[in-house]
Amino acid sequence: DTAVSQTPKYLVTQMGNDKSIKCEQNLGHDTMYWYKQDSKKFLKIMFSYNNKELIINETVPNRFSPKSPDKAHLNLHINSLELGDSAVYFCASSTGLGTSKQYFGPGTRLTVT
Amino acid sequence: DQQVKQNSPSLSVQEGRISILNCDYTNSMFDYFLWYKKYPAEGPTFLISISSIKDKNEDGRFTVFLNKSAKHLSLHIVPSQPGDSAVYFCAASGIQGGSEKLVFGKGTKLTVNP
Numbered sequence: 001d002t003a004v005s006q007t008p009k010y011l012v013t014q015m016g017n018d019k020s021i022k023c024e025q026n027l028g029h030d031t032m033y034w035y036k037q038d039s040k041k042f043l044k045i046m047f048s049y050n051n052k053e054l055i056i057n058e059t060v061p062n063r064f065s066p067k068s069p070d071k072a073h074l075n076l077h078i079n080s081l082e083l084g085d086s087a088v089y090f091c092a093s094s095t096g097l098g099t100s101k102q103y104f105g106p107g108t109r110l111t112v113t
Numbered sequence: 114d115q116q117v118k119q120n121s122p123s124l125s126v127q128e129g130r131i132s133i134l135n136c137d138y139t140n141s142m143f144d145y146f147l148w149y150k151k152y153p154a155e156g157p158t159f160l161i162s163i164s165s166i167k168d169k170n171e172d173g174r175f176t177v178f179l180n181k182s183a184k185h186l187s188l189h190i191v192p193s194q195p196g197d198s199a200v201y202f203c204a205a206s207g208i209q210g211g212s213e214k215l216v217f218g219k220g221t222k223l224t225v226n227p
Contacts, residue, residue, distance in 0.1 A: 045215055
């Protein structure tokens with residue numbers, strides 16, 4: 001029983017394309033996140049949603065748009081993909097912010113060629 | 114601007130010995146700290162946390178120490194086991210400018226040799 005799942009696990013695409021990564025959690029959590037781990041291995045928070053509302057929006061190009069159709073899902077849409085978008089993207093969920101431990105998905109490795 | 118720093122990219126220890134992973138932070142607004150463990154091709158998993166009102170938290174073989182004056186925390190694993198070999202991320206959270214901030218370090222790769 002996977003707690004936080006992401007699809008796809010691997011995504012290879014060309015520059016300029018638009019792609020989406022899906023995330024679902026079955027833990028009943030109110031808060032979901034998207035992280036980016038780049039080639040330098042930094043794990044940086046991109047967005048956080050609480051009860052379908054955006055609460056954290058770090059400095060991320062507006063080509064990235066999160067969409068939360070319901071509390072259990074937080075999808076990430078990326079338009080006009082660039083080489084620098086190549087990274088591993090992790091989805092996570094928690095009962096709340098900051099002090100709550102987060103449950104991470106397995107990650108989606110995005111490669112832009 | 115790295116607000117959370119893990120200055121050792123890697124650490125190698127012998128099975129049964131103590132592993133000490135260090136983390137430094139620069140922003141005084143951080144008041145809660147977490148450690149996550151990550152195996153290859155998997156997402157990070159929560160390990161242990163500590164609030165700034167404490168200086169120590171223990172959970173089995175894992176102990177986190179917090180030195181607020183030095184803005185430093187460390188994770189001790191005793192005794193270390195080969196299955197502990199993973200990348201360990203330190204994370205810090207706090208309220209800044211009315212919004213929650215959560216920052217991760219770059220990670221330290223721990224290798225426990227049998």
